[in-house]
Amino acid sequence: MNNDTSNLVNDLLSILQPDAAEQVEKKEKEPKAPKKTKEEPLPEDKVVKVSAPKAPAKIAAKETFLAGIDETMKSVDFAKVVIRKDLYEVFMSIKRAKQVKSVSTLLDHALEDYIKRNSQSIKQLLNESNKKSIL
């Protein structure tokens, strides 16, 4: 590597690395957690039995996940620009029916389903999505 390339690399690293350095420093400054002492068992009469919450941990996690996707969709302007309203509805129905990991995967599913359902040519779809933004 010649000088100007090394200079650029050094400049970039000096911009990007302080974070890492800061984090290391922060971690170093964090007080260490006190060592756990062995807990003495409570006497039998002081033990309060708590029943485990029924089922919904999983459901709640799913709702949180879906809410996260809704939130992401709100913030992703370009997804809104590209997806036509009807396509968005397909998207939402897929979102409800399938558990998928990312918005882009959902977008792929939605586009595929839309094409299957409407049997439009791909070219038309692209033309339409290019012309309109509907949400």
Next chain:
Amino acid sequence: MEIVFGNQKGGVGKTSLSILFANYLVEQGRKVIMIEMDIQQSITSTRGKEMEMNPTNLPPKPYEIIYTKLSDYPRIAEKLKSTDINVIIDLPGKLDDPHLVPVLKNADVIVCPFEYDMRSFISTGTFASVTKKLDPNKQIIFIPNRIKVMNYELKEQVHEALGQYGVVTDPISDRAAVKRLSTFSITEEQKNIVGKVFDFIIAQSKI
């Protein structure tokens, strides 16, 4: 100059082609830096493995590889804009991250590999459409990649549709040699496979 390898679709060859392109440019005596933005860090780990396996006999590093998150791009954007070094950026395969916007907007050229299957094509079309909405003058070069046969049913339709957004290069065939990657050099066999397409990109983007 910022040369961005991107597509919404993963697994279309963005990373492989960005490595080959970097090696190709260096071999022509051009200055290169690689910025890796895919969290998988395949380029960094490829370099790491090469250095681990052959710690003494490797040539000097032809270019530096810097990994950074998409969200950190604005912090280095000014530096990248003001250099005449070729900065190759490998993007993650997604389109649901607003941090992509400044990277796509600042790109001098966007290289977009794709395959001739339906999903890859739709994702590529969506990616291109979004990119053009961000900047209608953005130069996009599409590379049909990992092509197994010459005649694809959708080929003409695909070229016509993508032609609305940019230029489509000759295809790169699906060959084992292209998959044997090194971050240190490009082989003669690899050059024979990708050279014509890379020369086209260099001429189109005036690198």
